[in-house]
Amino acid sequence: MLQKRLVYITLFTIFFIAVGAVSVIAENQNPESCVNCHEGAARDWERGSKSEFMLCVDCHGEAHTGPGDAHLVEVPTPKDCAVCHPQEVERFEEGKHAFAWEAMLAVPTFQDMPKAATDKGCVLCHQIGYEWDDGSRGRCDSCHSRHVFSAEEAREPESCGHCHTGDHPQYEMWQSSKHGMIYAIEQDPERAPTCVTCHMPEGDHFVMTAWGFLGVRGEEPYAEWEADREKILYALNEMGPARAPEVMRETMGEWEELRAEMIDICSQCHATSYAQRDLEKSDALLREADRVNAQIVDLTNQFYEEGLIDERTRFNTFRDATANRFATYMGAFHNSPLYAWDKGFLALTSDMVYLRDDLIQEKKLDIFGGKIKQSLFLGGTALVIAVAGLLAFTVVTVKRKKKEEGSSNEKEKHDDN
Template structure:
């Protein structure tokens, strides 16, 4: 017994030492590479500092109190331009650029740049060619898109004849901004200039600037979740300024968005690739689990479950590969395992497995009971000429759009982030209501009752969950509701 106890104690000690070494060596916050005064610390930049102390004192104080300021990184280290730069112009005898792009930041933060470059965030401006953008640009108006969509997703920054960004395209800190140097993204979307605070980037409010609203209410879901409640109650214990910031080690009272999608945990390093741990696509009309294909050209793309996976070393015949060769394949199970590793920083296995079981079940309910049959009906209507090829010109399309783009997304994301009200009342309840009392009535108006009944019988009736619509609730179900209602509110209260 003593020998066994000693063995266990020794094994536990080895594990703790290994974990300590891992946390000390592999998981640290990024700092500028190179030597101060050599790789950064331009002497001419001291003139910028002296001027901005009085001209823009707020900007100066933000910089001076930042890690950049305290490390000797000055204005010219970030803003100095080359003659060949499209956005270069002379300012106080120095050639500078207003825009500090991710490519500029990569001189000191190459790892973060490479991770961000391949991520969903850097591709956010691709919405400019989507239905969302068509809805905004045409039905709303370009000015609404500039002031709304592009502030989060990013725009293409245009440069005038003086080398300065045009007023129509600047300022913009959209996460997928297309910069004059060809790089994509804006580091200051999360690390707001000129403090570039890691603590601020780790707070849920930073993500909530864009991840909110009727179609992706992530900050609202987080705030109602147990995680969000615990965060607000214990924010002083979050250790947000920590270099390592390893969940379960440097803090344990609550996770933030950054914790789950980017943060370090025991046995997994931090990342600026925000999609690396996502195993479902919750944005599309019908959700699918997604594998991740990484390429030697710095790009990556999602491949839905069921499609053939390329092998490492192959050149996929897919435009999303942009001619690259596969360097890594992460299945949806690999991605989920990454997220589960973060969860295990605070939770036992049964809690993590239970969450994912309930989450998967909700997504499958949405998919199979509502999204797939409705999508099939819409597709048949288009094929038969009842709907035009143009989007948004018929009410039925609007109803379907909101079912998946608003209510369906809210339900799926609510379940993913443990927000019960968004899973049901703002999510599935709205899906149910608009399916039965908006989509179906509009379907009958569009094609007539006979054809509508045919379509519903074909696509809805085989699904057990729709039995009540065809057969009624049934006396047994009504009696059960009546009994519970009258027990609470008195006999005869259920009408």
């Protein structure tokens, strides 16, 4: 009888534990339970369309049940997003943003800067290409901010402006263009194009352009331009950007394909011939910027080789000139006079003039210093010769006087005899 009671008690205990476990799991799968600790995230989640057919555990797993096991929460990667968005993830991983993390690590100065600076500066934007342990690349929430994950929000220019400012200010270029001005007034993408109109047509996550981030291409059909490009690529390699992947088109075929795609996009609003001519004008300004930048590279290297500047100054000069070159051609393609001219070509040519004048000044000082040294040397030599001559004259004079005195004494002795 006692054994039966023990069996019944055991079975009832297991039953109640199982029921309790199911209740806990069910409660944890209920987004309302997440609100207790994650009020802001849960509120954003409710605002998004995904709350209509997904639960928190679909992305974060079931292991995390409370404050004591936060380390067990699963962080979704692009592989998780690809379950519902395979085409978007595939195109993203083929495009330039997927290599942003790798590009950041390729720049030598990133390793030299304090982690506190890179965490709040570089990482916040370059994490769009973060490399996950499962082999996937990207942070979808860089544009589709969590936990709303809104496509509408990601299409707004301000979403791009979060990163495309500062030392690559494409958002600011667009803002100061006629396109950006009209959009600011009317807020109508049918009236004026936004970032995604030109760079993500029909939601394509590839986001590649003909000239790429560096404004160079692997094959250059113009010999003179290629000579300047070699100097520019030399500087870009020294600084690091050219070491990153997918920063330029390797063949003219790739370049021409992406140029044709951009002309098609522009032709939705403009005549094809106008679009082609306008892009060619920007090509021409890039050519002029390269000519000036190549001279800056030559002058800077001459300063360095002659010991007039150190390695850090040389690097900073390359960097400043590169930033002004970027502003020139990117400003041109975004039709921003502010960047194509004031912050671009004018600043770039000023860099070159200042460098040239500094070098001339240093040369003048070298020549002037050389003349002083030469004068001092010649003067010193003349002085030595004069002193030596005076000494020789003195010695000869003294000897002559002694000889004359000796002769006089001999004569006096002869007369006395």
